[in-house]
Amino acid sequence: MRSSNIELLRIVSMVLIVMFHFSVHGSWPAEGPLASDIAVECLSFGGKLGVNCFVLITGYFMVSGRLRLASLLRVVLETWFYSFALLGIFLIADPTLVTEEKLRRALTPIASGEYWFVTCYLALMVASPSLNVLYRHLSPAGRSRLAAAGFVAISLLPTLTTFNPIGNDLVWFFYLYLIGGWLREQRDGARPQCVLDPTRIVGHWGAERTFAGCVLVVWASMAAIGWARRELGFDFVGPDYLIWQYMVPTFFAAIGLFRIFAAWEMPCSPWVNMLAKTALGVYLIHDNPIVRAWLWPHLAWVYPLGPAAIIAFGLGSALAVFALGSLIDYGRIALLERPFFRWLERSWGPQMQKAGAWLADIGQPGARPS
Template sequence: MNNVVTDGVGSNITDTKAAAKAQKPAAKKRDSNLELFRIITMLLIIAHHFVVNSGLKDMDGPISSSPFTFNSLFLLVFGAWGKIGINCFVMITGYFMCKMNITAKKFAKLFCEVMFYRIVLQMIFWISGYEPFSVVNLVLTLIPITDLTQDFTQCFLIFFLFIPFLNTLISHISERMHIGLIFLCGLTYVLLGTIRGGPFAVDMNYVSWFMVIYVIASYFRLYPKKWTNNTARCGVLFFLSVTAAALSVIGCTAAGERFGRFAPYYLVSDSNSFLALIAGVFAFLFFKNIKIPYNRFINTIAASSFGVLLIHTHSDSMRQWLWGDVLDNVGHFSDKLMPLYAICSVIVIFAVCTVIDILRINLLEKPFFRFWDKKESGWTEKIKGFADRIFRKMDIE
């Protein structure tokens, strides 16, 4: 029997918590197609770092010294998908978030995850003696934003704050204007970014590039078309674009041998190059269309993909320890089973980092945000009241 109280004028008020629970809609479980894509994307990013952060591809590294051995060609193609993976990762964010509100809790989760790994991993390197402690490094560790050029994590944090403004923009323009914006961004970033060299240059910043990707992904969500929803057609385009990217690596390697410039990733070297964008877009569209119903295991693993990125790319010390000391990629370059070693290494890194992040989520994040939920309304009112007072003093409506 419901608890009933009287409001003083004869109306009945049922128990607030019971009513709220009854009226609250069941949370919709997200299908697992794009969650599986998120996992694959992160595996490709790790594979990229296996090659480019380990000394294998350095100018004095073993790949550049003998680029046409089987191991070299395998590793070059194996590690070619990092920038494409970044585009895919941000595209998933844009597709989902363009119809959602950014709350303080969402940003707090992202921020706390970033700072947790930033501080804890740095402390481990200091305590273990792997990296010397300094006051300057301590201060820099505690400052969340120090590099807004090519640092994915820091740029993603700032980009996340732009999402409410981007959503307001895309919801107030027509489809034609949306297409025009995409073409304008493509001309500004992609065309000149692909040509590069001579008078053509784009000094790209990841924050603004993530906005470009967001605009593209939001178009697919807001204006679905027959061709973008056709699994077979998108699958063919996905295969062709990925094949073109792989062939470009081999072709640029051959050209480098001919002209004395080792640049195998020239056409996929950054996220705003044409092949990196096209391969990312068609990969996203293909996985968007395949039908994989909710799978708890896939979705749980995918929820830790960002944590996997934060752990294995933490710092230069992490890169040296992981790729140089633990895995010794350069030392294993000539092994006959190098391809198998590379694949297994990527899978193990992903698995270990995922386990670590799942523990963080269950032991720290969930308890903290249960506390957050209890206090959020009070905090929100105080912050809103403070902001209102400031705006009134500044005569801002």
């Protein structure tokens, strides 16, 4: 049975991601009022926070589980469906938005990285059995040291120096996946031992205080850097410097937010669980490159209304995009995905079971290639 508290975190994370896209893809003036620019920047903070939470959730459940062929296939087919369907719609409705580059990426959405998150996420899923082997062979002390070493190498040092020689999205996903598993172990009683283990630091500060403090730090930095750029010509880093997924405040905020939801004893909610299933579909619809080139410029009129209106409308539009995208994706699940997988089970059940067993055996103790 799905844990509705964690499923609710999926929904919250996707709403934060939509707010991020409202901020970074909007058609905002280059030199508008400082307060309005800061409001736009503040809405961008949750995007990479939401991405981090999605990967932490994956590790939380999968590090002690098994990769399932059906899960992998669902993500691939859903990505193809929305990429091809949205391409077809815009080729009919507004072909001027379909550039040659967007056409190429839409026809090969996974290989081309049309959706960077999906490309990295699928690579993470394929690598998960090997990551699970690594995780199982570490003692609790070893997991704490790995968490600390990764934190220093690909979060703390890049935050302090702006230089990240070994970090990229996939490496970061691997690290977050293992951290998600480590958070699960701590729920079951394990205790981090290394002083620089980020889960220990967040545990010491408290999840709520960590999350609130990190949000305030990032927002304050946006205001300070935005002011310094205008008044002093400061250009060493941009106002959005601390929002990226591996930056310490965003990383700690994600751990704090995850721990808040993981500790919440929420009763099972079929509605929450159903909406959470559509979260990936919401992402694939609204962050399709053709859709975002059409969608966000239509909302530029909100900027002259001032910072309060920008923040309120950013949140409202994120909720509206999630609601509409969720409704569309629920229809896809009911009309296409469920009938297809029932047919697949009837027609190719033995072959699917064999392939699933092969995937399940990868990384299991004593497994040998057949």
